[in-house]
Amino acid sequence: MTTRTTARPVRTGRRKAGRARWLPGALMTPPLLLFGALLLAVVLFVYRAFAPGTTGESGVVEAVGAGALDLFYWEAMLRTVLVSLGASALSCLISLLVASALVAVDRRSVTAVTMALLFSPLVVSMAVRGYGWLLILDQPPVAHSLDAAGSLLGFLGVSSGLLATVVVLAHAMMPITAFPLIARMREIHGLQVNRAARDLGAGSSRVFWRVTVPLAAPAALRVGALAFGLSMGAFGIPAIIGRGRVQMVSELVYQNLLAVNWPTAFVRLAVLLLVTAVVVTPLFTLAKRLGRQAAPRRERSA
Amino acid sequence: MSIPAETARTVPPDARPEPQGVTLRGLRKTYGTAVAVGGVDLDIEAGRFAAILGPSGCGKSTVLGMIGGFVEPTGGEILIGGRPIVGVPPERRPTAMVFQTLALFPHLTVAGNVAFGLRVRGVRGNAVAERVRELLDLVQLGPLAGRRISELSGGQQQRVAIARALAVEPAVLLLDEPLSALDAQLRKQMQIELRSIQQRTATTFVYVTHDQQEAMSMADQVVVMREGAVEQSGSPLEVYTRPRTEFVARFLGDANVISSASASASASGSGMALGSGTASVSRLGESAAIVRWLRTEVPATGGRWAIRPEAVTLTDDPGDTAPIRGTVVRSTYYGATVRYEVEVGLEEPLVVVVAGEHIPWPVGAVVGVGLDPRRVVPLQDGPA
Numbered sequence: 079m080t081t082r083t084t085a086r087p088v089r090t091g092r093r094k095a096g097r098a099r100w101l102p103g104a105l106m107t108p109p110l111l112l113f114g115a116l117l118l119a120v121v122l123f124v125y126r127a128f129a130p131g132t133t134g135e136s137g138v139v140e141a142v143g144a145g146a147l148d149l150f151y152w153e154a155m156l157r158t159v160l161v162s163l164g165a166s167a168l169s170c171l172i173s174l175l176v177a178s179a180l181v182a183v184d185r186r187s188v189t190a191v192t193m194a195l196l197f198s199p200l201v202v203s204m205a206v207r208g209y210g211w212l213l214i215l216d217q218p219p220v221a222h223s224l225d226a227a228g229s230l231l232g233f234l235g236v237s238s239g240l241l242a243t244v245v246v247l248a249h250a251m252m253p254i255t256a257f258p259l260i261a262r263m264r265e266i267h268g269l270q271v272n273r274a275a276r277d278l279g280a281g282s283s284r285v286f287w288r289v290t291v292p293l294a295a296p297a298a299l300r301v302g303a304l305a306f307g308l309s310m311g312a313f314g315i316p317a318i319i320g321r322g323r324v325q326m327v328s329e330l331v332y333q334n335l336l337a338v339n340w341p342t343a344f345v346r347l348a349v350l351l352l353v354t355a356v357v358v359t360p361l362f363t364l365a366k367r368l369g370r371q372a373a374p375r376r377e378r379s380a
Numbered sequence: 381m382s383i384p385a386e387t388a389r390t391v392p393p394d395a396r397p398e399p400q401g402v403t404l405r406g407l408r409k410t411y412g413t414a415v416a417v418g419g420v421d422l423d424i425e426a427g428r429f430a431a432i433l434g435p436s437g438c439g440k441s442t443v444l445g446m447i448g449g450f451v452e453p454t455g456g457e458i459l460i461g462g463r464p465i466v467g468v469p470p471e472r473r474p475t476a477m478v479f480q481t482l483a484l485f486p487h488l489t490v491a492g493n494v495a496f497g498l499r500v501r502g503v504r505g506n507a508v509a510e511r512v513r514e515l516l517d518l519v520q521l522g523p524l525a526g527r528r529i530s531e532l533s534g535g536q537q538q539r540v541a542i543a544r545a546l547a548v549e550p551a552v553l554l555l556d557e558p559l560s561a562l563d564a565q566l567r568k569q570m571q572i573e574l575r576s577i578q579q580r581t582a583t584t585f586v587y588v589t590h591d592q593q594e595a596m597s598m599a600d601q602v603v604v605m606r607e608g609a610v611e612q613s614g615s616p617l618e619v620y621t622r623p624r625t626e627f628v629a630r631f632l633g634d635a636n637v638i639s640s641a642s643a644s645a646s647a648s649g650s651g652m653a654l655g656s657g658t659a660s661v662s663r664l665g666e667s668a669a670i671v672r673w674l675r676t677e678v679p680a681t682g683g684r685w686a687i688r689p690e691a692v693t694l695t696d697d698p699g700d701t702a703p704i705r706g707t708v709v710r711s712t713y714y715g716a717t718v719r720y721e722v723e724v725g726l727e728e729p730l731v732v733v734v735a736g737e738h739i740p741w742p743v744g745a746v747v748g749v750g751l752d753p754r755r756v757v758p759l760q761d762g763p764a
Contacts, residue, residue: 268481269481269483270481270483271484271486273450273470273479273483274477274479274483274484274485274544275485275496276469276470276471277448277449277470277471277475277476277477277545278471278476278496278500278545278547278548279497279501279548280471280496280500281471281500284500292487293485293487368487371487371528
């Protein structure tokens with residue numbers, strides 16, 4: 079008599095296998111329902127936007143013809159892009175400096191306090207933060223400094239209100255940019271490259287710009303792109319800090335939605351998304367490329 | 381007038397700096413109540429390859445960190461070329477370090493890594509390219525100058541790290557276990573290359589390792605550290621053949637350690653120690669023979685001796701005439717050598733390594749145990 083062996087695993091129970099099949103599906107149901115609802119909302123929005131308007135043409139075509147993308151809109155778009163770029167860049171720079179300092183100090187108490195401060199924009203309501211910032215910005219030395227900077231950059235169309243919006247928006251973006259950059263900075267510290275650069279004769283600033291920044295650049299670009307995308311949709315902070323003078327695209331869209339002007343809101347939002355994608359895509363591509371170059375060493379036998 | 385940090389070690393291209401010696405005087409480092417390094421005195425001659433050897437946590441990397449300027453000493457002096465350097469930041473010291481992690485710049489090419497130190501010192505243009513080429517040729521990486529670090533093997537990365545450190549022409553090159561991540565074969569190859577590079581550049585190398593074979597095969601001077609202090613320093617031959625303490629004897633290869641003090645302390649003068657354990661004598665006559673012989677031929681104030689396994693000879697003893705006799709209790713064949721464990725009256729057997737072809741003694745054979753007084757080392761201290 080011959081015996082046969084098989085590589086097939088022995089089933090211990092059908093009930094167990096059945097549960098293994100439906101459990102992942104059950105776990106996925108709540109998020110699928112949420113995203114499904116969101117998708118439905120988008121479909122409805124698009125349907126209403128494209129529905130025939132008063133002239134019988136598609137609402138979107140009518141909206142474009144009626145000046146949904148007029149000069150006023152493009153000015154708001156330019157402002158939105160400038161504020162978003164400024165806020166994301168400033169937030170990344172501050173995060174890089176904070177991360178460098180935390181790695182250098184390497185004390186648990188300092189790290190805990192700093193982390194709490196960085197996290198605070200997420201737990202304090204936007205209105206409270208906004209009006210709190212207004213109190214600070216209204217202090218004479220701060221207000222004068224912003225006015226001076228605004229008049230210096232006036233030829234670029236930059237005002238003191240716009241600068242203030244950039245600063246406050248950067249603060250709001252800190253949780254997005256700081257935590258990943260702190261993690262990356264710890265990785266860089268673990269590689270001992272900063273120590274090696276100092277050992278080779280580089281001073282602190284040269285180490286920062288020639289070693290730390292290039293190695294942190296991929297992560298900084300990624301979180302910067304994320305912060306930029308979020309800033310492009312910012313509405314509350316620019317409205318509060320700009321005191322109505324720093325109008326962003328999202329505010330225009332909000333007004334259109336209040337007026338139940340679906341087609342104009344759609345056109346303006348679509349262009350906002352397009353512009354965001356045009357800026358963010360190269361940032362992610364560059365981050366990927368730099369990330370490949372700055373990948374840590376791999377062990378391979380000779 | 382202070383010297384700008386980034387030009388402090390810039391050397392004219394035609395003037396290579398002379399290698400400089402390293403002197404440590406009472407060097408200490410404590411972390412709160414924990415003593416990492418407790419008063420190290422050491423002299424490393426200029427142009428020599430010194431290996432600091434010791435088990436994990438003995439303070440060897442801390443000593444290297446203090447020489448490199450990355451760890452601030454709690455006390456003591458560090459002199460390089462006779463000049464005190466405590467308090468001088470790392471970028472102004474005449475040293476360069478090859479890190480355990482290698483710490484290569486992953487965003488730069490091989491050439492970029494080697495050129496980094498030169499560029500921060502203000503060397504520009506052809507001078508940089510020429511020096512980079514020279515160094516990459518030295519470490520046999522010339523054709524890989526344009527490669528990214530992630531595209532190199534472990535051994536190649538190791539050589540880049542050495543070239544990068546040598547580029548700044550340090551008076552002293554510090555190496556912190558740079559071969560620890562490599563496989564055994566590559567490590568052996570790199571040991572030969574490192575030694576060769578050191579001889580060609582005549583730079584003072586201070587090499588930290590916990591691998592005694594590595595230290596013995598490469599260094600001119602071996603410094604054995606234990607619990608934050610230097611246990612012994614000397615040439616590999618001296619440290620291996622004349623260990624001062626039981627710790628050194630055991631750390632550098634196998635050693636039989638015999639203690640007559642513990643022999644007299646236990647079992648009414650019939651006790652003895654082999655290795656780190658105190659043993660009672662199982663056969664009084666034979667053990668007394670070896671101790672008597674040691675006391676007569678190699679007087680030791682501490683009453684402790686170290687005998688390397690290869691320093692013991694075994695002979696047939698049909699006439700029962702050898703002064704020390706033993707019984708083979710185990711034999712292991714290693715190809716080039718045979719390792720015997722011979723019962724000579726101690727709780728643990730005497731380890732003997734016999735090289736070359738011979739008819740092996742079987743287990744149970746009674747053999748004569750030959751000891752050369754010149755190869756028996758009296759130890760200075762108590763048990764390790």
